[in-house]
Amino acid sequence: MAEQTPIIEFKSVSLAYGDTEILKGIDLSLEQGKFYTLLGPSGSGKTTILNLISGQLAATSGDILFENKRINDVPVEKRTVNTVFQDYALFPNMNVFENVAFGPSIKKMSKTDIERQVHDMLKLVKLDQYADRDISELSGGQRQRVAIARALANDPKVLLLDEPLSALDYKLRKDMQYELREIQQRLGITFVFVTHDQEEALAMSDWIFVMNDGVIQQNGTPEDIYDEPINHFVADFIGESNIVDGIMKTDYVVHFVGKDFENVDAGMRPNERVEVVLRPEDLDLTTIENGKLIVTIDDQSFRGDYYEITAIDDDGNEWQVQATNSAQVGERVGLTFDPEDIHIMRFNESEDDFDARLESYEDDDEE
Numbered sequence: 001m002a003e004q005t006p007i008i009e010f011k012s013v014s015l016a017y018g019d020t021e022i023l024k025g026i027d028l029s030l031e032q033g034k035f036y037t038l039l040g041p042s043g044s045g046k047t048t049i050l051n052l053i054s055g056q057l058a059a060t061s062g063d064i065l066f067e068n069k070r071i072n073d074v075p076v077e078k079r080t081v082n083t084v085f086q087d088y089a090l091f092p093n094m095n096v097f098e099n100v101a102f103g104p105s106i107k108k109m110s111k112t113d114i115e116r117q118v119h120d121m122l123k124l125v126k127l128d129q130y131a132d133r134d135i136s137e138l139s140g141g142q143r144q145r146v147a148i149a150r151a152l153a154n155d156p157k158v159l160l161l162d163e164p165l166s167a168l169d170y171k172l173r174k175d176m177q178y179e180l181r182e183i184q185q186r187l188g189i190t191f192v193f194v195t196h197d198q199e200e201a202l203a204m205s206d207w208i209f210v211m212n213d214g215v216i217q218q219n220g221t222p223e224d225i226y227d228e229p230i231n232h233f234v235a236d237f238i239g240e241s242n243i244v245d246g247i248m249k250t251d252y253v254v255h256f257v258g259k260d261f262e263n264v265d266a267g268m269r270p271n272e273r274v275e276v277v278l279r280p281e282d283l284d285l286t287t288i289e290n291g292k293l294i295v296t297i298d299d300q301s302f303r304g305d306y307y308e309i310t311a312i313d314d315d316g317n318e319w320q321v322q323a324t325n326s327a328q329v330g331e332r333v334g335l336t337f338d339p340e341d342i343h344i345m346r347f348n349e350s351e352d353d354f355d356a357r358l359e360s361y362e363d364d365d366e367e
């Protein structure tokens, strides 16, 4: 299949305020019609990337391309990109219809076309009965929908969404996650969504960029990032993780907490120091005889469909466990897990080297 032309590309894009580098050599490539998420803690540079795409900020160095054309110097109003902001930024003195009609009116569309466009957009966000309402008469969730309709009414090729759900309560937030995803799929335009909530990113995205400190730490599908975190930051930030130091003795044998374990990783130097990740939901409680690790239960709480357990091994390492069976605090039990549940991370491995290593031993497997 022919490769699609990316709709947006960053080539070694940096941004600094004075001597402070905020973004450090960002490379990314976004395709038409996908749902992308920039995920990272506060201050990691997510909003800065959106502002570079929309043209609110200019890069200090590097190239930003839109459909293969360099747009570093193209002004905001000439970019076919719109943004939905966290605080919605609606016009309080205009009603719902007027807010959504704002962009099309500036474009000098005919009255009939504007009415049709506003009607279509309000229908898309399920607010077609609310056209005459004042903004002050709407709930938070409804304002959010108006903001989305207003941004989409300009027919953008790319919609940027800066933490648009963070002001909503839990239930509404879940509903809107689903609806936003549905809107994106229906329209088939590219969404770039910013959040610091890893659950939200995993649930909504086709592709996630995990950011920290102005650098993309890892990018991939939600499954890639959850199952194969590339480094300590990603493993810790995405989901809960148990991370301990280990030594990769040979291919498929890793040593940690004093024992050798069979696993499914390969391609490292003999006796290379690594970090070992085990997800809490991959650990099960068992008898001491059957345990791969022996631990003492330190704390336990019931979470509906599982028990959240903290256990300590004889070296003093703490293990988080999500188990369907329970134990007594203070009891010594075994922990068990499968070889494929052991994830190995090299120290300071780049994403490219990581991908190449995965590929090389996947090829070995096929031979």
Ligand SMILES: Nc1ncnc2c1ncn2[C@@H]1O[C@H](COP(=O)(O)OP(=O)(O)OP(=O)(O)O)[C@@H](O)[C@H]1O
Pocket (backbone or CB within 6 Å): 017, 022, 040, 041, 042, 043, 044, 045, 046, 047, 048, 049, 196
């Ligand atoms: N005008 C400015 N001058 C100096 N530093 C700035 C300026 N604007 C932003 N920064 C810094 O740039 C860094 C990245 O900010 P950015 O808003 O992109 O982060 P973010 O990941 O979107 O965070 P949040 O989730 O809190 O919005 C932060 O450390 C911030 O303090």
